[in-house]
Amino acid sequence: MIVGVDQRHRCISLGLSKGRSASATTLHTFSRIALDQEKGLSLDLSNYFWVNALRQALKRNRREAFSRYFQLATVDASGNPRARTVVYRGLDDDGQSPLFITDTRSNKMHNLHLQPVEACWYFPISREQFRIAGRAEVFTPVHRQHAIIWRGLSDTARVQFFWPAPGNVLIDVDSTQESPNSHDISMPPESFCVVAIRPERIDHLCLGNPQQRIVSEINNALERFDYAWTAVEVTP
Numbered sequence: 001m002i003v004g005v006d007q008r009h010r011c012i013s014l015g016l017s018k019g020r021s022a023s024a025t026t027l028h029t030f031s032r033i034a035l036d037q038e039k040g041l042s043l044d045l046s047n048y049f050w051v052n053a054l055r056q057a058l059k060r061n062r063r064e065a066f067s068r069y070f071q072l073a074t075v076d077a078s079g080n081p082r083a084r085t086v087v088y089r090g091l092d093d094d095g096q097s098p099l100f101i102t103d104t105r106s107n108k109m110h111n112l113h114l115q116p117v118e119a120c121w122y123f124p125i126s127r128e129q130f131r132i133a134g135r136a137e138v139f140t141p142v143h144r145q146h147a148i149i150w151r152g153l154s155d156t157a158r159v160q161f162f163w164p165a166p167g168n169v170l171i172d173v174d175s176t177q178e179s180p181n182s183h184d185i186s187m188p189p190e191s192f193c194v195v196a197i198r199p200e201r202i203d204h205l206c207l208g209n210p211q212q213r214i215v216s217e218i219n220n221a222l223e224r225f226d227y228a229w230t231a232v233e234v235t236p
């Protein structure tokens with residue numbers, strides 16, 4: 001791992017050697033973020049890595065159910081913005097790509113391939129917002145996470161994937177009232193999919209005293225590294 005700090009421009013560069021995941025234990029102690037009860041969070045740019053900041057936010061806010069949802073924004077074929085709430089389903093094996101599940105027949109699926117997407121995530125206890133912009137990757141059923149996440153769903157969550165296509169005019173009201181026993185929910189149907197957001201830019205805002213805002217960007221030009229991030233503190 002390489003860390004470079006440019007104090008004058010309040011900027012930090014971080015590179016992970018090829019083959020190392022951002023979830024590697026070496027990063028565990030990296031980026032300590034202090035949470036003062038009165039002043040709120042205080043970020044230390046010289047020790048900042050957005051993945052660790054996000055993990056800490058998830059931990060600090062875990063008793064608040066809202067912290068498990070984020071808003072996903074996409075752009076539709078007409079160029080109009082579309083936003084909706086989804087449930088966070090963990091990070092992918094790379095340790096930095098948030099996962100969510102959705103119905104392959106839903107409108108958002110048409111938009112995911114068109115343009116970059118952005119997740120907007122607010123953590124009410126630590127009062128921080130992460131805006132994670134990147135590309136969406138829709139996993140095929142052979143992907144490891146596909147079966148793992150399906151197995152982890154409740155029966156009521158699984159049965160929704162057997163309903164008629166979302167967004168269609170509802171003709172048979174009973175079709176959305178069926179009990180999970182009326183379908184074979186042991187295996188995911190074709191309507192079920194897992195999506196990863198491959199992050200490229202993270203805008204992290206902390207409403208502490210003082211407020212702080214750090215923008216991290218991936219630098220794909222650094223060939224020797226799988227992931228190379230630059231973080232800069234900007235005016236909130």
Ligand SMILES: Cc1cc2nc3c(=O)[nH]c(=O)nc-3n(C[C@H](O)[C@H](O)[C@H](O)COP(=O)(O)O)c2cc1C
Nearest residue numbers: 069084085086087100101102103106107108109167
């Ligand atoms: C709290 C909450 C959690 C939700 N979680 C999901 C989710 O994980 N996946 C999903 O596809 N839709 C979820 N929805 C429904 C979406 O917000 C949205 O209404 C639906 O997916 C249709 O969106 P679309 O027409 O843009 O595809 C959730 C809604 C709420 C209110």
